[in-house]
Structures are given as structure tokens and as C-alpha cells.
Amino acid sequence: MNSELGRVAVITGAASGIGRGLAEHAASVGMRLVLADVDAVGLQVLCEQLRAAGAQAIACVTDVGDIAQVERLRDTALERFGSVDLLFNNAGVMQTGFSWEISPQQWQRMLNVNLLGVINGVRVFVPLLLQQGRAAHVINTASLAGLVSSPLMAPYNVTKQAVVALSETLHYELAMLAATVSVSVLCPGPVASEIMASNQTVGEAGSSFSQLLDSSIRQGMTPLELAAQVFAAIDEKRFWILPHKDFKPALERRVQSILEETNPQFQMIDVQGDAHAAR
Ligand code: NAD
Secondary structure: OHHHOOOEEEEEOOOOHHHHHHHHHHHHOOOEEEEEEOOHHHHHHHHHHHHHOOOOEEEEEOOOOOHHHHHHHHHHHHHHHOOOOEEEEOOOOOOOEOOOOOOHHHHHHHHHHHHHHHHHHHHHHHHHHHHHOOOEEEEEEOOHHHOOOOOOEHHHHHHHHHHHHHHHHHHHHHHHOOOOEEEEEEOOOOEOOOHHHHOOOOHHHHHHHHHHHHHHHHOOEOHHHHHHHHHHHHHOOOOEEOOOHHHHHHHHHHHHHHHHOOOOOOEEEOOOOOEEEOO
16 A cells, blocks of 8 residues: 555544554554544553654644644644645544433533534544645544444434434535545444443443443454455545444344334344344
């Protein structure tokens, strides 16, 4: 992938999990990196590790929910490297519990990070990418939950489905303009990461569900394996990135239920793809 040499990637939520895997992959193909996260320590550790391996990387502590901080991230990237080629709107957090038991503050946190964070990334960076007038790509991390809802994770489903909608809209808009900028939406199933540490479990049901989720995430795909698939999709300018093929039947069932106007039936799916009724 020599074509990546010297290009610039901005990655939010870079200090851990998927973001970290994307950063390590991007560094391995010679990209220059602008790493953003609220976790200043984790960010610094990663930045030093990548620099020690020969990469050009800078850390910019950023809360993606705060537009002024996202503008500062863009300005920092431009000051240091002069342009941006890839933007990964990746930062995200988890919240489990019955929809009606989740507090207004917990809903707000999910909306701020998972949805407003991506909206801010699009609003701040897309005008710059368009203005640059050359190939650039935006990758929004949604989730399988962006396509299929599970019980006990309403704010996650809501925000991730909104990210899918935003990404599809952006795709159509960029096509309308025949822009050199393109977009992908990443919808993974379980990937080994620290996301469950951000979960503020509510209630007994939320707690048992979060244990299930935690064990599935621990056994998930590695972030580096995922990153290789993401970069292959970027090369193809592919909009949909669904790295866990085992989940496609669940998506098919959902679409079928909508088309036939039958009531949705939730089925828990494990990482191997065996589906069993959850209740
Ligand atoms: P992670 O917790 O390992 O990494 C997320 C990173 O985002 C952390 O470093 C965290 O500090 C950072 N972050 C949190 N709030 C932030 C904010 N306001 N501003 C900037 N950074 C912030 O989790 P992960 O699984 O690597 O999550 C990355 C993305 O992947 C998220 O959007 C998540 O919803 C999505 N995702 C994860 C999985 C999975 O199974 N791990 C599956 C599908 C989608």
C-alpha cells in the first residue's frame, strides 16, 4: 500500500481498541497520524510507541462532543501536516439498561459522544476535504447495532443508527457534487476492546446483558484484523464495511420483517454466528 505513504490520517478514539488498531495499521503503511482522544495518557503512550517505530504521529487531546475542540483538532492537523486525507470518526461509548431506566444524563452522554461526535467531525472536516480538491475519505464507525437493534442498549442503537443515516446522506450529497471525497460506514460486530469500561450499567437486566456483551467483545475480532479490512474497503471506496459476515442473516431477517410488516423478533447471535432465541 505504497499509495498511503505520507498521507495524513486523523483518528478519534485513537487511544484504545479499534482506534488504536487503525492507528497502528495506518502507521505500518507509512501514513502520518493525528491521534485524538479524551484519554490524554493513553494517547501519549500510543503516540510514543508509534514514533519509536518510526511513524510521524502527534497527539491532540479532544472531546469529540465539543465542536471547538474538534475545530482545534483540524487546525492542529493542518498546522503540523498541511492537509488531511483520511478522517476516522471513531470515538464511542456504551450504555446498557432498559430504555426507560437510563437517566437523562446517560442519554445525553451517548448522544454527545456517539452522535454529536460524528456530526462535529463531518461539519468541521468535510468542508476542508472538499476545499483540498483531491481524493479524501471519511470513515464513520457505527456498529452492527446501527443496522439491527438489540434490547437493553437503546442509546447505543439510537446513536449508531443515526450515524448510519448521516453517513448514507453524506454519501448521496458527495455523489451529487461529484466530489473527490468519499465516505464509508463501519458496522462491526464484536471487536476486542475496552468499550465495556465506558458502560454505566443500569438495573439487573442491564447488568446481566452487559456481562454477555463483555464476554462476546473479549472474544471478538482483533482491532488489527479489523483495521486491515477497513483499509481494504477504503482502497475500494466501499461505503458499507461489514467485517462480521455471520451477522448478515440477522440483517436479512430485519429487512424481511419490515417488508412483510411482521413484528420484529430479537435473536441473540454469538460470534460464531449461531443464533438462538434470547427470550
Ligand atoms: P474503546 O473503549 O476501546 O475505545 C474507544 C476510545 O474512545 C477510548 O480510547 C475512549 O477514551 C475514546 N473516547 C470516549 N469518549 C470520547 C470523546 N468524547 N472524545 C474522544 N474520544 C473519546 O472502544 P472501541 O470498541 O474501540 O470503540 C471504538 C468505536 O467502535 C466506537 O464508536 C464503538 O461504538 C465502535 N464499535 C465497537 C465494537 C466492539 O465490539 N468493540 C463493535 C462495533 C462498534
